[in-house]
Amino acid sequence: MIDTRPTVVDLFAGAGLFSQAFRAAGCRIIHAVEIDSVAAETYVRNVGPEIEVSDVLRMQPTGRCDILISGPPCQGFSTLGARRSDDPRNSLCLEVARWAKSMRPKVIVIENVSAFLESDEWRLLGRRLKGLDYGVAAFVLDAFDYGVPQHRRRSFTVAFREGIFIQPQQRRRVRTVRQAWEGLPTEPDGKNHHYSPKPSKVALARMRVIPPGGDKRDVMRKAPRLAPPSWWQVSCEVTDAWGRMEWDSPCNTLRTALQNASKGRYIHPEQHRVISLREAARLHSIPDSWTFAGLPTQVARQIGNSVPPRLGRAIATAVLRHLQW
Numbered sequence: 001m002i003d004t005r006p007t008v009v010d011l012f013a014g015a016g017l018f019s020q021a022f023r024a025a026g027c028r029i030i031h032a033v034e035i036d037s038v039a040a041e042t043y044v045r046n047v048g049p050e051i052e053v054s055d056v057l058r059m060q061p062t063g064r065c066d067i068l069i070s071g072p073p074c075q076g077f078s079t080l081g082a083r084r085s086d087d088p089r090n091s092l093c094l095e096v097a098r099w100a101k102s103m104r105p106k107v108i109v110i111e112n113v114s115a116f117l118e119s120d121e122w123r124l125l126g127r128r129l130k131g132l133d134y135g136v137a138a139f140v141l142d143a144f145d146y147g148v149p150q151h152r153r154r155s156f157t158v159a160f161r162e163g164i165f166i167q168p169q170q171r172r173r174v175r176t177v178r179q180a181w182e183g184l185p186t187e188p189d190g191k192n193h194h195y196s197p198k199p200s201k202v203a204l205a206r207m208r209v210i211p212p213g214g215d216k217r218d219v220m221r222k223a224p225r226l227a228p229p230s231w232w233q234v235s236c237e238v239t240d241a242w243g244r245m246e247w248d249s250p251c252n253t254l255r256t257a258l259q260n261a262s263k264g265r266y267i268h269p270e271q272h273r274v275i276s277l278r279e280a281a282r283l284h285s286i287p288d289s290w291t292f293a294g295l296p297t298q299v300a301r302q303i304g305n306s307v308p309p310r311l312g313r314a315i316a317t318a319v320l321r322h323l324q325w
């Protein structure tokens with residue numbers, strides 16, 4: 001029987017969450033490329049063997065596909081990074097135009113941080129895609145509006161050959177940390193990635209003075225001897241540092257170092273520890289059946305880098321609707 005499902009190629013595929021969203025929506029993944037072999041192992045375990053461990057820059061695209069999806073590295077664009085216009089990773093997004101020129105997909109989707117839309121590379125990419133006769137739409141979505149218990153604003157650039165592209169419809173549901181963790185053992189038992197590292201003595205002392213919704217400023221106020229000199233000297237853009245989550249709110253953006261309390265709002269709402277990897281996966285709407293390869297830091301990176309499945313599914317559905325248009 002002929003397989004009529006739309007075909008998808010995924011560049012910078014990571015652990016495969018964006019691929020999986022398109023697969024779940026009814027597409028056939030025919031090729032994915034990822035440079036990190038550990039993330040690729042996660043891909044194989046959960047999505048399929050279509051992934052190739054390779055550098056997108058060094059490859060020659062072959063064949064055709066209906067949909068080209070990609071999540072190029074965002075560190076050079078992120079407002080939390082140094083945001084360097086000369087970061088060599090920034091130009092990786094232009095690879096999408098090179099692949100599009102060869103593969104002639106009907107629709108192209110590029111996911112990235114929202115600041116990507118203000119970059120020179122995004123403008124250049126848009127010009128190249130228009131030069132290939134694509135219409136280009138770009139918008140920023142908050143994963144929370146699509147049923148993910150996390151505020152996470154990400155840009156989507158969609159290139160298409162016909163008609164206009166309609167953004168996915170919001171499916172706002174009240175989603176909180178409490179709801180996300182329903183049914184999980186309260187204390188991490190180490191099973192199925194329900195693992196949280198033991199805090200150091202000083203980290204534990206700091207956590208003890210941080211209330212739900214609080215952060216490092218509580219330490220500075222209530223226990224100044226636990227605040228290192230750097231906290232008083234530098235202005236840190238991560239206002240969430242040493243942040244504690246709240247039970248009845250969504251969490252803030254989970255980034256790649258989501259088990260490092262100093263990097264964000266990653267402390268459990270009432271226990272004195274950072275969230276477990278499985279708790280992070282739940283907050284990203286990743287199902288419990290999804291297994292990860294790698295060390296905890298590598299798993300955290302795979303989660304923080306990925307498109308939350310519910311948001312990915314909304315995009316995939318909008319793309320498929322567009323193809324029927």
Ligand SMILES: C[S@@+](CC[C@H](N)C(=O)[O-])C[C@H]1O[C@@H](n2cnc3c(N)ncnc32)[C@H](O)[C@@H]1O
Nearest residue numbers: 012013014015016017018035055056071306307
């Ligand atoms: C933002 S993540 C993509 C996440 C993915 N879309 C998901 O939903 O799971 C970007 C990925 O690009 C990979 N990467 C970086 N440079 C690359 C290159 N030159 N070739 C292939 N992959 C690369 C990184 O290892 C990282 O996994």
